[in-house]
Amino acid sequence: MAGRSVVPSVVVDPRKGDTMIELTALTKMYGEKTAVDTLSFSVKPGTVTGFLGPNGAGKSTTMRMIVGLDVPTSGRAIVNGKPYAQLKAPLREVGTLLEAKAVHTSRSATNHLLALAATHGFSRTRVDEVIDLVGLQDVAGKRAGGFSLGMGQRLGIAAALLGDPATVMLDEPVNGLDPEGIRWVRDLLRGLATEGRTVFVSSHLMSEMALTADHLIVIGRGRLLADMSMNEFIEANSTASVRVTSPRAGELSSLLAGPEVSISSDATGTLEVTGLTAAQIGDRAASAGLALHELITTRASLEEAFMAMTGDSVEYHGSTTHDSHQQKDAA
Amino acid sequence: MTVMATRELTSPAAAQGLDDNGPNQWRAIHAEWVKLRTLRSTAFTLIAAIIGMAGIGLLISAVTNANWSHMQPDELARFDAVGRSLAGVNIAQLAVGVLGVLLVTGEYGTGMIRSTFAAIPARLPVIWAKSAVYAAITLAIMVPSAFIAFLGGQALLGTHGVSLSAPGAVRAVFGVALYLTVIGVLAGAIGFIVRSTAGGIASLFGLLLVLPGLGNLLPTSWQTNVLPYLPSRAGSALYDLRPDAGTLAPWTGFGVLCLWTVVALAIAAVLVRSRDV
Numbered sequence: 001m002a003g004r005s006v007v008p009s010v011v012v013d014p015r016k017g018d019t020m021i022e023l024t025a026l027t028k029m030y031g032e033k034t035a036v037d038t039l040s041f042s043v044k045p046g047t048v049t050g051f052l053g054p055n056g057a058g059k060s061t062t063m064r065m066i067v068g069l070d071v072p073t074s075g076r077a078i079v080n081g082k083p084y085a086q087l088k089a090p091l092r093e094v095g096t097l098l099e100a101k102a103v104h105t106s107r108s109a110t111n112h113l114l115a116l117a118a119t120h121g122f123s124r125t126r127v128d129e130v131i132d133l134v135g136l137q138d139v140a141g142k143r144a145g146g147f148s149l150g151m152g153q154r155l156g157i158a159a160a161l162l163g164d165p166a167t168v169m170l171d172e173p174v175n176g177l178d179p180e181g182i183r184w185v186r187d188l189l190r191g192l193a194t195e196g197r198t199v200f201v202s203s204h205l206m207s208e209m210a211l212t213a214d215h216l217i218v219i220g221r222g223r224l225l226a227d228m229s230m231n232e233f234i235e236a237n238s239t240a241s242v243r244v245t246s247p248r249a250g251e252l253s254s255l256l257a258g259p260e261v262s263i264s265s266d267a268t269g270t271l272e273v274t275g276l277t278a279a280q281i282g283d284r285a286a287s288a289g290l291a292l293h294e295l296i297t298t299r300a301s302l303e304e305a306f307m308a309m310t311g312d313s314v315e316y317h318g319s320t321t322h323d324s325h326q327q328k329d330a331a
Numbered sequence: 332m333t334v335m336a337t338r339e340l341t342s343p344a345a346a347q348g349l350d351d352n353g354p355n356q357w358r359a360i361h362a363e364w365v366k367l368r369t370l371r372s373t374a375f376t377l378i379a380a381i382i383g384m385a386g387i388g389l390l391i392s393a394v395t396n397a398n399w400s401h402m403q404p405d406e407l408a409r410f411d412a413v414g415r416s417l418a419g420v421n422i423a424q425l426a427v428g429v430l431g432v433l434l435v436t437g438e439y440g441t442g443m444i445r446s447t448f449a450a451i452p453a454r455l456p457v458i459w460a461k462s463a464v465y466a467a468i469t470l471a472i473m474v475p476s477a478f479i480a481f482l483g484g485q486a487l488l489g490t491h492g493v494s495l496s497a498p499g500a501v502r503a504v505f506g507v508a509l510y511l512t513v514i515g516v517l518a519g520a521i522g523f524i525v526r527s528t529a530g531g532i533a534s535l536f537g538l539l540l541v542l543p544g545l546g547n548l549l550p551t552s553w554q555t556n557v558l559p560y561l562p563s564r565a566g567s568a569l570y571d572l573r574p575d576a577g578t579l580a581p582w583t584g585f586g587v588l589c590l591w592t593v594v595a596l597a598i599a600a601v602l603v604r605s606r607d608v
Contacts, residue, residue: 064607
């Protein structure tokens with residue numbers, strides 16, 4: 001995919017102190033239902049800020065209010081010091097990808113971008129540039145309605161980057177992308193942040209954010225649940241446990257038992273131990289002469305931490321089988 | 332803001348084909364022109380409007396001439412050579428009206444309207460630009476179509492035809508084009524109000540075609556106070572050289588149609604400003 005630098009020119013100082021997007025008690029009600037509930041946070045330049053929440057948490061509504069498409073019931077959203085609608089050249093300051101493809105399905109990618117460029121007097125050259133940048137040059141003349149989800153996302157990203165904006169706001173940009181596309185978006189976002197831009201990106205997938213975001217804002221049912229750096233979130237939310245398998249699991253279990261240690265077991269001779277490191281378990285088993293067939297540190301994944309955090313606030317519970325996403329480190 | 336200033340100093344926006352002045356009414360018009368000419372439905376529907384306006388006029392004129400000897404005396408008494416050749420206006424308004432609605436509701440249906448309003452957050456320039464562009468294109472296409480219908484139609488009417496110097500002929504020919512232009516703008520305004528294609532088309536033709544029919548069911552004394560002011564009846568005063576009794580004066584009628592359109596645009600403006608998209 002197009003690997004050259006995002007924009008020819010950008011020399012933005014990473015001014016980490018400045019706030020580019022600022023929400024103050026932002027609230028949106030649809031009748032009796034509160035979609036976004038007194039949300040206050042700020043997004044800073046030079047970093048990728050992940051905006052995380054289950055589907056229906058209010059992420060898209062929040063983003064639409066930031067760019068003035070939805071009017072808040074109360075509170076306000078400020079971009080670069082002004083409400084979005086008062087920006088002189090909005091596309092030069094904020095580039096937006098909205099979740100629903102905001103593209104006329106019968107128009108080609110190039111013509112869609114040309115129409116947007118015309119609103120701000122951008123040239124054809126600039127349109128071609130962003131098409132190359134997102135790797136759509138081969139299909140630029142085709143109807144956007146025939147695009148795959150991934151191509152649609154690339155077109156949306158091209159539109160967001162059209163005005164070379166200092167702030168980029170993307171709603172679920174990796175939805176529908178293949179692994180290569182996901183990696184491309186991740187690198188792009190990292191690159192934009194490195195150039196000093198403000199990157200605000202929503203997702204309902206913690207695993208994706210863990211790899212992309214420096215800072216996390218988590219919401220559930222429209223309320224702020226967490227606003228912290230990725231590292232803080234990882235520290236706070238990952239507890240390690242050790243999985244150990246032994247033909248003499250019963251003996252091992254009594255050997256490891258202690259006040260700070262909790263052990264659960266299943267019929268196949270596998271124990272889940274928390275409170276001891278894999279090394280401690282291995283040493284004790286060795287000194288007691290017990291054979292071990294498996295000794296693995298399993299970390300409660302960030303996905304699980306995220307689900308635990310938002311568990312009460314999920315709008316619609318599905319009935320899909322729950323697979324535990326686990327990051328495994330061989331001990 | 333300091334960030335922006337830094338960027339302007341280090342990399343002039345113009346060098347990258349960018350521009351810092353933001354949207355204005357002319358740029359909104361340019362953008363709507365790009366949108367209009369890059370949809371295939373525009374070409375299809377406008378061709379349908381041309382065929383409706385010119386083709387139907389020629390066909391009816393030819394058929395009339397061929398059947399002249401079979402026409403009843405009262406038919407001959409009511410015969411209006413100009414009106415015959417311009418009868419296609421009724422078909423053309425269907426195409427022009429549908430496209431007017433579609434140019435707006437197509438954006439709502441696909442989500443494009445969000446991109447449009449994110450680029451032009453003031454929103455109202457979008458309404459004016461769509462109206463201006465569509466009015467210009469409709470007028471530019473319908474004036475020649477009306478002339479083809481008239482000149483071709485009169486030729487096909489043979490000895491029963493008239494020339495452009497006939498009383499009211501020039502007004503009628505330009506009148507159908509003006510009528511269709513305003514109908515197109517009215518359709519767009521209804522599109523902004525209703526936002527859905529089906530609802531917009533139903534509302535437009537309800538207003539243009541169904542309402543006059545229903546009006547005929549009113550007590551006769553009311554009819555004279557209501558019917559001439561309905562948009563299609565009022566607008567037709569401009570091109571109909573054999574109007575029904577009670578029809579408004581040509582330019583008065585056209586003014587009433589324009590007033591309907593202005594009111595629809597005003598309602599659209601208020602709603603578009605206040606509604607979420």
